[in-house]
Amino acid sequence: MQTVLADREGTPEEAKKLGLLDGEYDLIVEKIGRRPTFTELAMFSGMWSEHCSYKNSILLLKKLYCESDRLLAPPGEENAGALRINDKLAVVFKIESHNHPSAIEPYQGAATGVGGIMRDVFTMGARPIASLNSLRFGMPDSPRNRYLLREVVKGIGDYGNSLGIACSGGEVFFHNSYTKNPLVNAMTVGIAEIKHLASSKASGIGNRVMYVGAKTGRDGIHGASFASKDLSNESAEERSAVQVGDPFMEKLVMEATLECIEKDLVIAIQDMGAAGLLSSSSEMSSSGDVGIDLYLDKVPARETGMVPFEFLLSESQERMLMVVTDENMPKVQEVFEKWELDSAVIGEITDRKKLRVYHEGKIYADLPVHSLTVNSQGAPRYEREVKKVDAPSQSELEISDFTIAVNIKDIKTMTEIVSKTISHPNIASKHAVYEQYDTDIGNLRVIGPGQNAGVYRVPQSKEALSMTVDGNGFYISIDPYSGALHTVAESYRNIVSSGAEPLGITNCLNFANPYKPENYYFFKEAVTGMSDAAREFKLPITGGNVSFYNESEDGPVLPTPTIGMVGLLEKAEDALSANIPPNHEVYICGFFNPALTSSQYLYISKNIKTGPVPEINLQHEIKTARALLKANQSKLISSAADVSSGGILTALLKGIFYSKRMNIQCGFQFASELFSNPQFEYKDNNLDIFFFGESASSYIISVSPKNKDGFLNFMKDNQIPTLHLGDSLEKDNFILNDINLPIDSFYESWLNGLSKYF
Amino acid sequence: MKAGILVFPGSNCDKDLDLVLREVYNFETELLWHTKSFNVNHDIYFLPGGFSYGDYLRSGAMASRSLSVNSLKEAEKKDKKIVGICNGFQILTEARFLPGALIRNKNLKHIARWEALVPMGLFKDKIPEDYSLPVSHSEGNYLADVDLLKELKDNNQIIFKYKNNPNGSKDDIAGIISKNQNVIGLMPHPERAVFSAKDTPLPAASGNSFFDAIFQGL
Numbered sequence: 001m002q003t004v005l006a007d008r009e010g011t012p013e014e015a016k017k018l019g020l021l022d023g024e025y026d027l028i029v030e031k032i033g034r035r036p037t038f039t040e041l042a043m044f045s046g047m048w049s050e051h052c053s054y055k056n057s058i059l060l061l062k063k064l065y066c067e068s069d070r071l072l073a074p075p076g077e078e079n080a081g082a083l084r085i086n087d088k089l090a091v092v093f094k095i096e097s098h099n100h101p102s103a104i105e106p107y108q109g110a111a112t113g114v115g116g117i118m119r120d121v122f123t124m125g126a127r128p129i130a131s132l133n134s135l136r137f138g139m140p141d142s143p144r145n146r147y148l149l150r151e152v153v154k155g156i157g158d159y160g161n162s163l164g165i166a167c168s169g170g171e172v173f174f175h176n177s178y179t180k181n182p183l184v185n186a187m188t189v190g191i192a193e194i195k196h197l198a199s200s201k202a203s204g205i206g207n208r209v210m211y212v213g214a215k216t217g218r219d220g221i222h223g224a225s226f227a228s229k230d231l232s233n234e235s236a237e238e239r240s241a242v243q244v245g246d247p248f249m250e251k252l253v254m255e256a257t258l259e260c261i262e263k264d265l266v267i268a269i270q271d272m273g274a275a276g277l278l279s280s281s282s283e284m285s286s287s288g289d290v291g292i293d294l295y296l297d298k299v300p301a302r303e304t305g306m307v308p309f310e311f312l313l314s315e316s317q318e319r320m321l322m323v324v325t326d327e328n329m330p331k332v333q334e335v336f337e338k339w340e341l342d343s344a345v346i347g348e349i350t351d352r353k354k355l356r357v358y359h360e361g362k363i364y365a366d367l368p369v370h371s372l373t374v375n376s377q378g379a380p381r382y383e384r385e386v387k388k389v390d391a392p393s394q395s396e397l398e399i400s401d402f403t404i405a406v407n408i409k410d411i412k413t414m415t416e417i418v419s420k421t422i423s424h425p426n427i428a429s430k431h432a433v434y435e436q437y438d439t440d441i442g443n444l445r446v447i448g449p450g451q452n453a454g455v456y457r458v459p460q461s462k463e464a465l466s467m468t469v470d471g472n473g474f475y476i477s478i479d480p481y482s483g484a485l486h487t488v489a490e491s492y493r494n495i496v497s498s499g500a501e502p503l504g505i506t507n508c509l510n511f512a513n514p515y516k517p518e519n520y521y522f523f524k525e526a527v528t529g530m531s532d533a534a535r536e537f538k539l540p541i542t543g544g545n546v547s548f549y550n551e552s553e554d555g556p557v558l559p560t561p562t563i564g565m566v567g568l569l570e571k572a573e574d575a576l577s578a579n580i581p582p583n584h585e586v587y588i589c590g591f592f593n594p595a596l597t598s599s600q601y602l603y604i605s606k607n608i609k610t611g612p613v614p615e616i617n618l619q620h621e622i623k624t625a626r627a628l629l630k631a632n633q634s635k636l637i638s639s640a641a642d643v644s645s646g647g648i649l650t651a652l653l654k655g656i657f658y659s660k661r662m663n664i665q666c667g668f669q670f671a672s673e674l675f676s677n678p679q680f681e682y683k684d685n686n687l688d689i690f691f692f693g694e695s696a697s698s699y700i701i702s703v704s705p706k707n708k709d710g711f712l713n714f715m716k717d718n719q720i721p722t723l724h725l726g727d728s729l730e731k732d733n734f735i736l737n738d739i740n741l742p743i744d745s746f747y748e749s750w751l752n753g754l755s756k757y758f
Numbered sequence: 759m760k761a762g763i764l765v766f767p768g769s770n771c772d773k774d775l776d777l778v779l780r781e782v783y784n785f786e787t788e789l790l791w792h793t794k795s796f797n798v799n800h801d802i803y804f805l806p807g808g809f810s811y812g813d814y815l816r817s818g819a820m821a822s823r824s825l826s827v828n829s830l831k832e833a834e835k836k837d838k839k840i841v842g843i844c845n846g847f848q849i850l851t852e853a854r855f856l857p858g859a860l861i862r863n864k865n866l867k868h869i870a871r872w873e874a875l876v877p878m879g880l881f882k883d884k885i886p887e888d889y890s891l892p893v894s895h896s897e898g899n900y901l902a903d904v905d906l907l908k909e910l911k912d913n914n915q916i917i918f919k920y921k922n923n924p925n926g927s928k929d930d931i932a933g934i935i936s937k938n939q940n941v942i943g944l945m946p947h948p949e950r951a952v953f954s955a956k957d958t959p960l961p962a963a964s965g966n967s968f969f970d971a972i973f974q975g976l
Contacts, residue, residue, distance in 0.1 A: 157868050161894065162809045164770025248768050248812025340767065435871045438894040440950040441807075443774045447957045455956075577956040663959050758867075 006362030007308070010041030018045035027380060031371045039357065039364040042309035046275035047282060047372040050548055053379035056514040057546045060383070060524060064531045068504060068540035077287060077375060078200055079120040079270060081542025082192070083504045085568055089458060090194050091465055092126035095134075095187035095508040095564040097547035101242040102155075102184040106148045110155030112245040113186045115317055118163060119271035122254045123320065125198040125261040126190030129444055130168035130456045131160055132469045133186045134508070134562045135433075137172070138179030140425055140757040145174075148182050150758060156186065157436040162247035163254070166445060167437035168454025168467055172754070174425045175473065180552035185508040187564040189467050191458055198261050200270040202288035202323045202349055207267060209281070209292055209347035210329065212336055213253040213319040215302035216277070219243050220315025249318040249341075256339040257320055265332050268323040278312040278372075280321040281347070282355050286373040291352035296359040300342040308357055308364040323349060386524055387517035391479050391611040411739055417605065418741070419749045421692060422653060424604045427646045428753025429657070446575045451658065452497035452641055453567070455575040464572035466500030468565050471510075473558030478598050478611040480522045484529025484561060486613060489621050489696055491565035492537055493642035496625040497699060499576035499632045500567030505534055507544035507563055512556030514548050522559035530561060536618040539565070576632055578641040580655035582666045582730040584702040588648060588723040589715065590624040591617065594693025600645040601692035616696040624697050627718040636711045639702040647692040651700040652725065656734075657747055667729035667743055670736045674725065702728060759973070760786045762800035764830065764846075766821045767792065771807035771843065775949045779804075782952055783969060792824040798832050802839040802972075805830075805846025807894070807947060817860070817897045818848030827853050840941045841972060844895055847933070847943035856934060856943045857910075858902040863895070864926025870894040872959045873946060874921035875932055879914040880939060884971035890959045891946035891968075893924065893932075898945040900927040900934075913937050918944055942972065 015025040018041060028036050028044050036044065046052060054061060066075050072082035072090050080094035098113025114131065121128050133156055138145040149172075160167055165188070202209075220243035260266050268288065270280040277299070285292045296311040306314075324332050329345065336343040350356075355372065357365040370376035421427060434449035446455040446464050453468040470491045475483030488505070495502045507530060512519040534541050544564075550557045569575055580586060595614040602608045631637050641651045652668065659666040674680060682690035701722075703711045715722050729735075734743035761779050765772045772789060779785040790796045792810075810821035821827060827849065834840060834855060842850040850856045863869055872892050877885035902910065907929055910916050918933035925945075933944025951958075951965030 154867070157870075158896075161868055161870070161896075162768070162770075162812070164808060246812070248809060248814070251770065251809075252767055431871075436868045438868075438870045440870070440892045440894065440947065440955075441770060441774065443777060443950055443953055445950075445955045445958075447955065451957060457953075575956055579957060658957065661959070662957065 003363055003366045005037050005364065005366060007037035007039045007364045009035045010038040014038065015041055018042060019049060020045050024048060024380060031378070032367060037365060039308045040367055043278055043312060043365060043367065043372065046278050046313050048379045051274050052279050053374045054546055055380050056382050056384055056548065058374055058381050060527045064541040065535040066540040066542065070503065071540055071542070072194065072197060075541065075543045079123045081504065081506055082124060082197060083542065084194065085458065085463065088193060089461070090192045090197060091189060091503070091566055092121050092124045092192050093187065093189045093506055093564065093566055094120050094543055095185055095469065095506045095562060096120065096545040097508050097510060098184045098186065099181060099510060099547050099550055102152055103181050105242040106151035107155040108242055108244050110152040110184050111159040112243045112317055113184050114156050114159040115245045115247065115250050116273050117186045117188045118165065118250065118254070119273070121188040121190040122257055123198065123269050123271045124192060125196045125258070126192035127258060128165045128188045128190040129442055129459065130166050130454060130467060131186065131188045132168055132454065132467060132564065133170040134469045134471055135170065135172045136178040136183035136557065136560060137174055138176045139174050145179060146757050152182065152184055153433050153436055159245055159247045161438045163251050164441050166439050166441050166456065167434060167449060168439070168456055169449040170469055171471065172430055172433055175558055177555065177557045180554060181550045181557050183510050183550065183557065183560060185562045187469050187506065189465060189566060196261055198266060198269050200268055200284050200287060202268045202284040202290050202292065204267055204323065204325065205290065205349055205351045207323050207325055207349045208329050208345045209294070209349065210322045210324055210332060210343055211299055211319065211346045212256065212322060212343040213341055214246065214249050214316055215300045215342060216311060216314050216316045216319065217302045218306065218310055218314060221310055221313050243315045243317050245317050252339040252341055253318050253320060256336050256341055259335050260332050263331070265328040266322050266324060270321055272319040272321060274315065276312065276314045276316070277321065282369055282372040284321065284323065285355060285369040286376045289353065291350035291354045291356070291369060292347050293350055293356045294347040294358065296357060298344050298346040300344055308359045312357065384514050384520040385517040386521045388521055389518050392609065411741065415741060418649065418746055421601055421604055421646055422650060422746060423749035423753035425754045426600055427650055429751050430754060432755035432758040446572050447498060447577055451578045452494040455498050455569065457572045462571055464569040464575060466495050466498040466567035466569060468494040469562060470494065471560045471562035473560035474609065475598055475613045476522065476526050476560065477558045478609070479613045480525035480559060481529040482613050482616060484526040485533045485616050485618065486696060487561060487563050488530055488533035488537065489616060489618065490642065490644055491563045492621060492625065493699065495565050495567035496628055497576060497578065497640040497642050498567070499574050499629065500569045501629065502537065502539055502565060502567045505539050505541045505563055505565050507541060507561060509544065509546045510550050510557065510560040510562065511548055512551040519556060526559060526561050533618060537622065574632060576637065576640045577658065578639055578655050579658040579662060580639050580666060580702045580728050581659060582664065582728050584638055584704055584728045585708055586652065586725045586728060587701045587703065588698055588725055589628065589701045589720060590698035591620040591721060592695050592698040592723065594647060594689050594695040596689050596693050599647065599692060599694045601647060601688065614694050614696055620697040624720055627715060627720045628699060631711060631714055636703065636707045636714060637701050638704055641700045643695050643698040643700060645694065647694055648700060649691040653746060653750065655700060655702070656728065657750055660747055665730060665732060667731050667733040668726055669729055669733065670726040671724050675737065760800045762788050762790050762796065762803045764790045764803065764805050764826045765792065766810035766824065768810045768812050769806050769808035771947065771949065775804055775806050778949045778952050783973065790826050792821065792826050795825050795829045798829065798836055798838065802841065803830060803833055805842040805849050807844030807846060810845055810849065816852070818845060818852040821849045822853035834941065837940055839972065842943040843947055843949065844945055847945055848897060850941060850943045855941045856936060857906055858900055860897050861899045861901050862897050863899050868896045869924050873924055875946065876919045876921060877917070878919060879917050880935060881917050881971055885967045889964050891948055891965060892950045893946045895945055898925045898927065900931040902928045910934060917942065918946065
């Protein structure tokens with residue numbers, strides 16, 4: 001029987017206005033065998049938007065490495081990645097961007113970003129235990145950038161704190177390419193019982209489709225297509241496309257949802273994120289290969305006069321869609337009533353494999369479910385044109401021109417250089433940020449934010465999870481493939497430094513307009529590098545998110561893929577901190593091969609960004625990591641930190657500063673034999689390479705004197721190079737070649753470098 | 759021993775407190791939901807931290823009118839011990855179990871870090887001098903007028919002061935006790951300092967001494 005559609009036809013002109021590409025209108029007609037109604041056209045514009053369909057990235061994403069015995073959910077098919085951590089429990093984690101909303105309305109944009117990723121995790125039946133965030137802004141000396149920084153941090157804090165989920169870490173990096181388009185990536189890590197892992201696949205003909213949570217309004221309509229455009233001055237007028245969050249509501253929805261899943265009342269569940277009710281209903285039905293009839297009059301609304309496409313595309317926050325049996329429906333209602341939340345039956349599962357939308361007794365849309373979604377290959381898939389961009393580089397001669405010869409006998413210059421480097425916002429302490437985030441709630445903290453990785457206990461077990469998020473747009477903009485290897489390797493080192501075995505990866509790919517071949521070059525190379533690194537490390541990429549169009553009229557942001565990584569500690573008490581305790585020997589451990597090009601030091605001191613990026617050998621990374629993890633299990637080492645931005649001197653100073661923050665007096669004395677050793681290849685004219693150069697595969701390790709021999713023998717047996725850097729002291733000195741450098745003033749510089757902007 | 763923990767929609771430290779009371783102190787615990795009155799048959803009552811009712815209106819204001827807090831008034835009359843932590847302290851001031859008020863932090867930001875504290879009054883000899891606890895609040899700025907401050911001092915009602923006042927609290931006050939020594943309110947979170955972490959200020963595990971002190975004589 002031919003369905004009679006109440007709605008008028010949508011036109012190709014409207015398709016264009018709604019953000020569909022040339023040719024996509026015809027593709028719709030081809031797929032459904034007729035012209036779409038206006039409502040249907042609006043539905044396609046949401047589902048085929050870059051944000052929902054990944055149309056310009058999916059072909060590459062499908063190639064990402066994702067193999068692991070621990071894998072419990074195939075990437076992209078469920079709301080978040082899930083990996084087995086033991087017989088009973090799974091870690092569920094994902095990272096997502098909320099860049100464009102945060103550029104326009106930083107407080108709400110960042111807050112709803114946190115809310116969205118939390119929902120992705122608890123929708124899987126996992127209770128979130130920690131969250132992380134990765135932030136990018138223009139330099140904070142401009143008032144606008146300070147405003148964005150303060151409001152984003154406040155938005156993240158207010159939402160996460162109220163929800164009661166600890167923040168375990170993150171990163172903040174400043175570069176002027178992010179001035180008009182800051183990046184806000186939020187990650188959540190949760191724990192689920194494997195037997196209670198929830199799915200988003202709808203099933204059971206005749207089962208009820210239930211709407212639960214907050215009421216629907218007109219907010220965020222077309223947020224998904226809004227996120228799929230360049231930011232321009234006009235964007236400031238699109239504030240209505242930015243959603244407004246209510247963490248109190250989210251807390252109630254989370255508790256009620258987890259209660260329903262725990263009681264086995266739910267057949268399928270998905271949160272309403274981008275493209276709201278439309279994306280959840282079409283993705284759930286498509287992945288379950290069933291149809292859904294939706295009755296929009298039943299949707300709890302907080303505004304009157306809403307039309308079908310508004311109901312379907314609204315991005316009102318804190319809402320979920322569930323499939324339940326008739327029998328369980330009253331039980332679900334009871335749970336939601338207890339939490340004083342709306343719940344309503346708004347549809348049912350059919351065998352027609354169509355999404356049919358009713359409103360006031362009339363049918364507004366009747367679309368094959370597989371035509372809408374990405375996983376069913378309904379949405380179009382494109383691979384874009386690539387144009388290679390040459391890496392900026394300078395000859396060695398030129399590098400020596402811009403190198404500052406660090407003369408370790410010249411206290412004044414040495415002091416100035418160190419202070420300038422560690423007080424730069426990219427290197428300085430981030431406590432002004434994370435002290436606005438609750439870090440201790442949940443009673444799970446072993447190591448909080450600010451160090452290599454956050455370590456949080458797995459509830460009701462001896463285990464702990466280590467987690468980090470890292471991005472390096474700086475390297476990627478110079479060499480996208482190698483920069484991506486570095487990014488994954490840094491996450492890997494961060495997890496290893498905390499004493500944990502790396503488990504898996506989630507990623508958030510922040511790039512500019514994919515239709516520009518130069519931008520797509522960076523995207524393709526970086527994604528390939530990320531996947532290759534994951535394969536080498538044998539770490540599955542369990543899912544993630546792509547954010548294109550990160551640019552403004554001033555140009556693209558640095559191409560910034562963000563890696564979220566989780567690791568596992570069998571015993572929480574084995575966690576390693578980066579705090580260097582007093583009276584310890586300190587070593588550089590690993591394949592230390594520092595380079596000044598592409599270093600933050602060069603950028604800070606001379607404002608130079610140039611290639612090549614440091615050499616990287618992933619087998620060296622693995623070898624060093626394996627040895628360190630074993631050495632830690634044998635209790636041979638007392639602290640570890642990976643060498644990254646700011647080089648070994650920064651890693652060393654930070655290790656001492658962490659102890660100071662714990663009220664432990666600590667200083668350092670460089671080994672007297674270090675610089676006089678004929679083997680030491682760094683001389684007066686290139687000592688800055690040694691101190692500030694960046695290197696892969698290296699760590700700063702502290703060892704108690706009683707373990708010295710055991711440690712050195714162990715590393716020798718494993719063929720891991722070590723270099724004795726010096727010894728930590730019980731007093732506040734920092735002694736280099738008999739000269740005492742002002743460590744207290746360094747500490748102040750490091751503490752105030754970023755906090756002065758808050 | 760049996761503890762009652764009052765839970766409101768938006769409470770988020772109830773589970774942490776419950777865990778410490780059960781696992782570390784072997785208490786029997788009961789979570790008391792806000793829509794119900796309860797029988798006063800517990801040895802001690804706790805109001806946990808969080809954002810009860812989303813902190814709408816004012817933090818603690820709506821919870822102070824709930825049925826469970828009504829029952830808590832019965833408990834107060836029966837001289838039961840009552841402890842409010844963070845949002846619990848805010849509820850206790852809103853419900854007038856404790857004097858004064860808690861307003862927005864002076865710097866207008868949420869503050870979450872470990873703060874060094876000076877134990878005073880009842881706690882002076884029971885808690886080590888070198889004591890710090892995590893705080894996490896946006897409204898921890900304790901407000902008291904001259905008369906109230908004098909009264910609190912005269913009656914030894916100030917139990918904790920901050921060493922480095924983070925939020926603008928009058929006289930650095932971090933926690934107080936009622937005149938009859940039964941009702942305690944404090945902004946720092948002792949329940950978060952019972953299990954050790956590796957990067958928090960020393961001495962670690964200092965939350966225990968707070969609980970040890972209040973459970974004496976129960």
